[in-house]
Amino acid sequence: MQKLRENNTLSGWLLVSPLVTVFLVFLVLPIVVICIVSFWRATEFSIIPDFSWENYEFLFGSNVTYRVFFNTFKYALITWAFTLAIGFTVAYFLAFHVRTLTWQVALFLLCTIPFWTSNIIRMISWIPFLGRNGIANSTLLSWGVIDEPVEWLLFSDFAVILAFIHLYTLFMVVPIFNTMMRIDKSLIEAARDAGANGAQILWNVIVPLTKPGIMIGTIFVVTLVMGDFVTVRLMSGSQSANVGRLISNDIALLQYPSASATAVVLLCTVLIVIGIMLRFVDIRKEL
């Protein structure tokens, strides 16, 4: 048995060696470099090795940082609430109200196809809807709901969150649908036999059993939103900021040490959030 286990370990590591190589070179080492560079100093043209807390002191001493972090959490929380509500409803419909497997698969694929197309194009495609002369404004005008075009549709927090929901709801639908499909249908029958009505079955049987899927979807959505910088830039027209944009602005100014310090803080924040969520779910069991 001992021999077998050693054998397993050897052949296991041989099989994962390409994987480990990729992750070491392109994930672990880069994070290490970021941590090191976050202690360096920058001049206008170059970065100088050093060990100084300057970048962190500046980061934590600045009001902008707190505002931007607050903004990041705000985006994450609002997007999470909407994607969860929409994603759960869609998954619930697919799993419990569509009756044949063929239709379930077909409708599920219809939901997932946009995921395989370009995110940037999907953001751009909101412009004709939300612009000053866009479809939303002209429709509302013709209905007489508003008297003049609404300005806050495009290039605003509203547009940013709308785009987030548009891009990331799928990340809720898939894991929730996956867990729902594994719920033993006889449990629901049992609940019905015991006299539960539809709402009671939903709340007392389905929701608790779907929690792992909800957790995984939450992890996806929260991390994607917290790490984003493109959506916020494109959809807010550079008027709002989140942590990702703070980093990308520093990068554009070649202020790598300060970008790295912000990146380290962002990484720690995200890992803490995930760590808390992982306490509620065992991902390996859900695959």
Add this chain to the structure above:
Amino acid sequence: MEPRSRSFYLLAGFFALFLLFLYAPTITIAILSFQGEGGGLTFPMRGVSTYWFRDLFEQQAVGDIWGSFRRSIVLGLMVMVTTVVVSVMGGLAFRKRFKGATVLFYLIITALVIPSILVSLGVGLLFSQSGLNVHWSTSGFGAQLTWTLPFGLLIMFAVFNRFDKSYEEAARDLGASPWQTLRHVVLPIIAPSLIGVALFGFTLSYDEFARTLMVSGSYNTLPLEIYGMTTNVTSPVLYALGTLTTVFSLAIIGVFLSIALLSNRRKSRAGSDAGKGLV
């Protein structure tokens, strides 16, 4: 079968609205890309023409669209092949419960949840500090793998969790070597899922943006080119390009899905010969 309840119709309506929400913007820009010559970024349409598509093929004032398209396809194929091979190997390894598997598993999860800009920044810094030049086929390739591999591996984990080991035992009992078992039993069974992994590998790479941003060097991939265009192009040519790459993505998805469908059908037709009693 019991009749549909009222909640079914409510939910079906909600689902239809959701699909509308998903697809309507893309369809809108597809329509607007046929905008007439004098038309702008929003409705009304000023005539219908293919002016902006022709524009895309002719002028190259905004950079190298076709070069970037070519690079994106090559890179997508590289990432796809690597993702499939490495994911299968990883999936096979994780069946064995080797020492250190848990640490590696959490590393995979980290790769998935780490903010993309960190990969971009980190790989960029790593290359510049070690005196290497960033290039889409080296640093860009590696940075994209940190995004595609976790998806490929998670699919493989899901596949192998449902894999019936008795097939392998049967093959072994019949005298197959481990390699023969893998080649003639395991791989054919998991083949349809590999098509899924390949689809993820190609499309995620083809559309990847955030992780490639700082590490593609002087030659852009297509998403980077489009991102550049959003800041300085304000004509429907942007929509024309968007429509073309979306159509390309849809074609790729269509090809992969039909392969999966066909191979599934062939399998169920050829299927099992159990009970036919030749021997």
